Amino acid sequence: KGNIYSEYAGKENDFNRKIEYFTLAAANYDSMFASCKSDDIKKNLKNDCKKFSNVIDSIKVYYWAENYNIGVKALGRIDEEIIPRIKEATDSTEKEAASAELKAVADSAKGYFRLAIAVDPSKYRPYEGVALTHDRLKEFDSSVVWYRKATDLEPDSLYLIQNTAYGYIQSNDWSNAAEYFKKLSAKVPDDAGTLLNIAICFNNMRMFDSAYIYDTRAIKADSNLSAAYIDVGRYFLIKSQAYSDSIKEATQANKTAEANSYMTVRDNLLDSSSYYLGQGIKLVPENIEALEQYGVVTLVNGQYEDAAGAFKRLTELEPFKKDHWVNLGDIYIQIQKFEEAIAPLEKATELDPGDVKVWEVLRDLYSNTNNTAKANKAQAKIDELNKL
Known part of the structure; x- marks a missing residue:
């Protein structure tokens, strides 16, 4: 009887009807297996159980494989033909046609995979x-539901656990993503990438202390993991900013000892931030955001040569940004390299000729370095801008 339902399914065009027939077929197959195992069935009626069981197993394998393989081929067509066509489309009409085909073939793929599930849900x-x-x-949101179903059936599959975690990331569900990455980490505890992914999830949940724990574990697993170093550096930088506020409040309240205590903690945090950010940019010297943060931290920390190096690198990576040139010039002034401060500030005025404050600093630098002609020109520019 089960095979009759399978044959009915083969003649149907509607996927929902096909699924109904294959579900009925599977139920009949399961019923036969249950009957063969039952002690209530007479022995003489069980004589053909082995023969029929083998036949049914073969039928299930056949229909499962047939539907599953058609689904795989449809998915392959999506990857190899349709998605590239969408990416390469040169006009909206072509793109719309390819997108419509994608939906149709995807519906077909899902349909055949669900038929395979109906034949053998295990x-x-x-x-x-x-x-x-x-x-x-x-x-x-839909993909993660099906990944979870797959993972429930194959709980030891690292690939499925990882895909489920990434599915939650795509859905911006950082909490569940973290839980699945933790499951993955339990099976491969020294995998630095998984530990870093857990840290990323906690950062997105604004659970920074937890993120820090996993970042440091990731660094222990892989000392070349730049993202983890940079993340820890930012963690210490954020914590130092909270102490800066406490220092200000204690100072205003004339609580000198308390302010000094906060200052010690803040300076230690800045030292840690400087170290980790520095390690990170050694590994990825073109990370602009990390370079900016390293430049700021080292400047606040009085590490002027390191700060100058960071902002000099930024002027090379983003020569169109005035602030990089201004910061570099300001650092040279801090360490009294006045002649070296002139060139970056001149570059800043090229990028923004209307910044009076930069012209005023340049005027003073020209005067201090005995360049009277340029000092006069700078003053004339200042006078011109002040009249606007």
């Missing part, structure tokens, strides 16, 4: 197939 691969198809459609 195999995880069709669940994964449905999840992957939803991924291609950027339907991440």
Whole structure:
């Protein structure tokens, strides 16, 4: 009787009807297996159980494989033909046509994977197939549901646990993503990438202390993991800013001892921030955001040569940004390298000729370095701008 339902399913065009027939077929197959195991069935009626069990197993394997493989081919077509066509489309009409085809083929892929599930719900691969198809459609909330179904059937699969975690990230569900990355980390405790992903999840949940713990574990697992160093550097920088506020409040209240205590803690945090950010940019010297933060931290910390190096590198990476040139010039002034401060500040005036404050600093530098002609020109520019 189960095979009759399978044959009915083969003649149907509607996926929902096909699923109903295969579900009925599977129920009948399961009923036969249950009957063969039952002690209430007479022995002479069980004689053919082995023969029929083998036949049914073969039928299930056939229909499962047939539907699953069609789903895999449809998914392959999406990856190899349709998505590249969408990316390469030169006009909206072409893109709309390819997008419509993507939806149609994806619906077909999902349908065949669900047919395979109806035939044998115990195999995880069709669940994964449905999840992957939803991924291609950027339907991440749906994909993660199917990844979880697959993971429930194959709980030791690192690949499925990881895909489930990434599915939650795509859905901006950082809490569940962290939980699945933790499951993955429990199985591969020294994998630095997984530890870093957990830290990223905690950062997005603004649980910075927890993120710090996993970042330091990631560094222990892989000392070349630049992102973890930079993240820890930022962690200490943020904590130092809180102590800066406490120093200000204690100073205003004439609580000198308390202010000094806060200052010691802040300086230690800045030292830590400087170290970790410095390690990070050694590994990725073109990370602009980290360079900016390292420049600020080292400047506040009185590490002027390091700060100058950071902002000099920033002027090379982003020569169009005035602030980098101004910061570099200001640092040279701090360490009394007045002649070296002139060139970056001149570059700043090229980028923004209307900044009076920069012209005033330049005028003073020209005067201090006995360049009277340039000092006069700078003053004339200041007078001109002040009249506007």
